[in-house]
Amino acid sequence: MPELPEVETVVRGLRAPLIGRTVLGVWTDWSNVIHEMPPEAFTARISGQTFTAVKRRAKYILCEMTHDVLIVHLRMTGRLYVVPDETVIDADRWAHLRLQLDGGVQLRFSDARKFGRVYLSENPDNIFPKLGPEPLEDDFTVEVFAGRLAGRHKNIKALLLDQSFIAGVGNIYADEALFRAGIHPLRNSDSLSVEEIKRLHETIRATLADGVDYEGASINWYRKPDGTAGESQEHFYVYGRNGKACLTCGTIIEKTRVTQRGTHYCPVCQPLNR
DNA sequence: CGGACAACCTGGCGGC
């Protein structure tokens, strides 16, 4: 669920409550959430460090501290928020990691499915796998996109989901971008015309930018750090709209599986054969 | 390189 727009929204929402706060202690009831380091080492190392900045790379949240970077990946059901010590909210049922901060507040990481990951490292590059370009940056031009497509032979949806090809796109925004570009998710990447590549480049950026503007999609698990819902889901063209009329042509939106993932598309607006 | 698929986990939901 949390894709680039959701992660970006979390990052923006954490800056005010987190920057300037110092870690006083660590509590966990499922230490597997901490990766690449024993929990005791994590506790010893993070204690006393102060948060200085909060940034994003791909779907990773980067909380920069005095000496290290606290790196969080929300995966499917992760939620990250700062609340006063005594506050109890529903998501706390799955809050497996809590950092006690000064000022009487806690940074809590809630994750119902325990897929999320937390790392502490001097340099995030030591943690990241190979990551593609940031689609919303100015240097992600259509030429860059076309260059990365060259030589690839794969269905276009699978390629959009590949984080080493382009960073930050997940299942929801891949479907939305492909619809807006009028491209069937099973089209092979090497069959796209110059015009289609140009359209897809534009719709990837527009879809993600809209997602950020709407503060993410709260379909089930995702919430902003302040606990409220995003509105992105109210503006979807195809995701979750299978069985409903296409907003462009009225045809019934179909759902199928592409590379093991639920995939939504309009069979008329996104023809497989052109 | 690409495709298929299991694994990691558990809540929510439809069906009976």
Add this chain to the structure above:
DNA sequence: TGCCGCCAGGTTGTCC
């Protein structure tokens, strides 16, 4: 009301 099985999707790793 309760139990069963399936679905959700980010990422890694394995096998062909």
